[in-house]
Amino acid sequence: MIEGIIVNTLLKGGVYALLAIGFSLIFGVARMLNLAHTAFYMLAAYALYTCTQLLGLDPVSSIFLSLVVAFLMSVGTYSLFVLFRLPSIVSIILSVVIALLLVWFGTGFILGMGENVPLTKAIILPVVFSIFIAGGAYKLFIDRVREHHVTVLLITLALAMVFQEYMLLVPAFGGHYLGAPSFIPGYWEIIGVKVSYQHLLTFGAVLLVLAGVWALLSKTKLGIAIRATAQDTEVANLMGIDVSRILLIVMGIASALAAIAGVLVAPTLVLEPHMWTSPFVMIMAIIVLGGLGSIKGSFVGAFILALVEVLVVYLLPQGAFLKGAFALAVMVGVLVFRAEGLFGIAFEEEKL
Amino acid sequence: MFRRLLKDFQGDVLAIPGRLIALIFFLLLFLFPLLTQPIAIQPFLLRVLTFTNLFVIFAVSWDLVSGYTGQVNFGHALFFGVAAYTAALLNTHLGWQPWVTVPIGALAGVIAGVVMCLPALRLRGPYLSLVTLAFPLILIGIIFAFTDFTGGELGISGLDRISESRTVDYFISLLVMLISVFIMWKLTDAKSSLVRTGIIFHAIREDEITARASGINTIRYKLLAFAIGGFFAGIAGALYAHIMRIAGPSTLALTLSFEAIIWTVFGGIVSIYGPVLGVYVLYPLMELLKTGGIYEWRFLIFAAIVILMLLFMPEGIGVWIRDKIERQCPRCKLANIALRRTCRACGTSLH
Numbered sequence: 001m002i003e004g005i006i007v008n009t010l011l012k013g014g015v016y017a018l019l020a021i022g023f024s025l026i027f028g029v030a031r032m033l034n035l036a037h038t039a040f041y042m043l044a045a046y047a048l049y050t051c052t053q054l055l056g057l058d059p060v061s062s063i064f065l066s067l068v069v070a071f072l073m074s075v076g077t078y079s080l081f082v083l084f085r086l087p088s089i090v091s092i093i094l095s096v097v098i099a100l101l102l103v104w105f106g107t108g109f110i111l112g113m114g115e116n117v118p119l120t121k122a123i124i125l126p127v128v129f130s131i132f133i134a135g136g137a138y139k140l141f142i143d144r145v146r147e148h149h150v151t152v153l154l155i156t157l158a159l160a161m162v163f164q165e166y167m168l169l170v171p172a173f174g175g176h177y178l179g180a181p182s183f184i185p186g187y188w189e190i191i192g193v194k195v196s197y198q199h200l201l202t203f204g205a206v207l208l209v210l211a212g213v214w215a216l217l218s219k220t221k222l223g224i225a226i227r228a229t230a231q232d233t234e235v236a237n238l239m240g241i242d243v244s245r246i247l248l249i250v251m252g253i254a255s256a257l258a259a260i261a262g263v264l265v266a267p268t269l270v271l272e273p274h275m276w277t278s279p280f281v282m283i284m285a286i287i288v289l290g291g292l293g294s295i296k297g298s299f300v301g302a303f304i305l306a307l308v309e310v311l312v313v314y315l316l317p318q319g320a321f322l323k324g325a326f327a328l329a330v331m332v333g334v335l336v337f338r339a340e341g342l343f344g345i346a347f348e349e350e351k352l
Numbered sequence: 353m354f355r356r357l358l359k360d361f362q363g364d365v366l367a368i369p370g371r372l373i374a375l376i377f378f379l380l381l382f383l384f385p386l387l388t389q390p391i392a393i394q395p396f397l398l399r400v401l402t403f404t405n406l407f408v409i410f411a412v413s414w415d416l417v418s419g420y421t422g423q424v425n426f427g428h429a430l431f432f433g434v435a436a437y438t439a440a441l442l443n444t445h446l447g448w449q450p451w452v453t454v455p456i457g458a459l460a461g462v463i464a465g466v467v468m469c470l471p472a473l474r475l476r477g478p479y480l481s482l483v484t485l486a487f488p489l490i491l492i493g494i495i496f497a498f499t500d501f502t503g504g505e506l507g508i509s510g511l512d513r514i515s516e517s518r519t520v521d522y523f524i525s526l527l528v529m530l531i532s533v534f535i536m537w538k539l540t541d542a543k544s545s546l547v548r549t550g551i552i553f554h555a556i557r558e559d560e561i562t563a564r565a566s567g568i569n570t571i572r573y574k575l576l577a578f579a580i581g582g583f584f585a586g587i588a589g590a591l592y593a594h595i596m597r598i599a600g601p602s603t604l605a606l607t608l609s610f611e612a613i614i615w616t617v618f619g620g621i622v623s624i625y626g627p628v629l630g631v632y633v634l635y636p637l638m639e640l641l642k643t644g645g646i647y648e649w650r651f652l653i654f655a656a657i658v659i660l661m662l663l664f665m666p667e668g669i670g671v672w673i674r675d676k677i678e679r680q681c682p683r684c685k686l687a688n689i690a691l692r693r694t695c696r697a698c699g700t701s702l703h
Binding site: 027033153154157158159161162164165168277281284285287288292318321322323324325326328329331332335336339340341 | 470471474475478479481482483485486487489490491492493494496497498606610613614617649651654655656658659662
């Protein structure tokens with residue numbers, strides 16, 4: 001049983017770490033709680049399903065394609081909704097690109113995959129969707145919603161809802177429970193626990209990506225700039241760092257991390273439009289536990305909460321229902337004793 | 353005495369268009385069952401408006417905790433759900449009547465508010481929001497784990513009705529809503545000479561350290577805000593359980609917490625009329641979309657409306673309308689109708 005707990009913790013914790021680090025990066029640099037983060041994880045998983053099941057591509061090219069699609073969609077949406085500090089030409093080009101991408105994506109899905117779908121619905125739906133995104137974006141560049149914190153939060157939440165409902169409306173996905181095939185079938189026995197190759201692949205890829213992120217953040221000039229911006233945006237700006245460029249890059253990295261997580265776990269999960277909510281809650285707990293904006297904290301927090309989850313499932317009756325409750329209770333408990341999380345920095349002006 | 357009341361009424365209600373509109377709106381709500389008598393779907397409309405009234409209480413109580421006091425609460429559904437489950441358990445197991453269970457449910461909401469506030473006292477900003485988010489989710493986990501007592505996913509059903517007819521249900525919810533909203537409006541009124549809470553809540557939101565430095569026991573007032581919020585959300589939750597005749601996990605769901613935020617921000621945060629307007633626009637709209645032929649599109653339409661409204665009116669539709677119809681006098685800070693060129697009290701030019 002102990003072996004099972006260890007192996008499962010590592011597998012789960014890795015995926016959580018990927019998602020939480022992306023979220024944490026965005027919070028650190030943009031000071032914004034991005035509730036749509038895991039929606040892009042869902043999008044990536046669906047993109048993978050489309051590529052392998054509906055388009056019949058081979059695993060390698062479908063992984064690549066779905067990563068690219070999810071990445072473009074998330075960066076495009078972020079740049080529209082959040083980064084309205086960009087020069088207007090860039091933003092207009094980005095909004096056109098994202099609109100075209102959505103129209104192509106949506107119409108293709110509905111025409112190619114749905115059965116007996118009227119042509120009008122197939123075209124109107126993506127067009128309305130993208131006009132609404134592009135139109136909203138246009139207005140956003142003028143109105144500075146950024147100052148209204150709760151408003152930004154609500155917009156990201158509404159975005160996540162839009163994606164969820166979009167997936168429900170596409171007939172090929174609908175409200176069905178879907179599954180993508182493993183990249184490599186079969187399993188391997190490690191210390192008496194059966195671990196499928198898919199899980200191993202996921203874990204290996206997670207480690208690789210995390211190592212890459214760590215190297216980027218600690219060794220490169222860009223990484224130093226990112227961390228400096230996260231520490232103090234104004235001073236970083238005074239030091240000659242282009243803060244809006246850093247913001248865009250961080251959004252890109254975070255979206256890529258979410259997309260990678262989504263593609264990697266898609267074969268091991270049931271795909272449904274509400275699949276973004278349960279990791280969303282866990283990630284919230286993880287980053288609060290680790291300390292908002294702290295990369296190390298999110299990494300450690302991910303494994304701690306994964307361990308709690310796995311322990312509860314293994315040891316308690318009805319554990320599957322209680323795992324979230326216990327993980328959240330651990331978070332609340334830690335915060336009561338350490339108000340800034342495990343590795344969070346208590347900023348002087350934010351301290352009480 | 354009577355003449356003075358009349359004068360106050362003229363000066364404080366009739367002269368301010370926002371209040372006049374609110375008065376007419378509430379009068380229309382009282383006449384609503386009468387006015388819609390000939391319409392075939394009247395029972396449905398009454399039902400929708402009954403729930404609208406309850407959610408108004410819920411949203412306004414969120415605004416009191418998070419808008420006025422600035423403790424952004426992501427788990428407001430906890431108070432609603434705790435009260436709903438308390439009322440349901442007392443009613444089905446002990447057979448207590450609604451007029452007992454609803455106040456006890458509200459008290460349970462107060463207790464939930466105080467319990468949630470205890471870790472929240474040390475936390476601020478996003479930490480506070482995320483910790484409050486955790487509480488209802490923890491409770492949902494517990495409810496799912498002990499299904500024989502709590503009913504699990506199906507919830508507790510078969511509660512006593514509040515009354516025999518939908519019209520009476522409607523009037524009860526309307527009255528409770530009016531009284532609750534009035535009390536919360538008075539409690540948050542920064543200009544009030546009777547209660548200090550309004551100005552202190554504002555002070556805590558604007559700058560907690562300064563508030564503390566000026567001798568305000570901020571901890572006590574934060575606890576008070578959570579307790580008041582819990583109380584009114586609890587009333588709404590317990591009434592909801594009795595009118596719906598079921599208390600299920602949906603009363604604790606994340607969606608409900610976020611709906612309170614969406615309604616309030618949509619209408620205008622840090623204003624009592626904002627959440628009232630937000631709920632009265634958005635909730636019936638969602639219910640009507642449910643019945644139309646575009647059932648599956650409703651969330652998309654909802655999200656689109658919310659995003660577009662927030663982009664065009666980031667302060668909320670209520671504040672936007674108020675700024676259009678009212679103008680504050682630069683000298684005596686008195687609200688005037690936007691048509692006037694000079695202030696009605698001091699004659700200063702408003703342009």
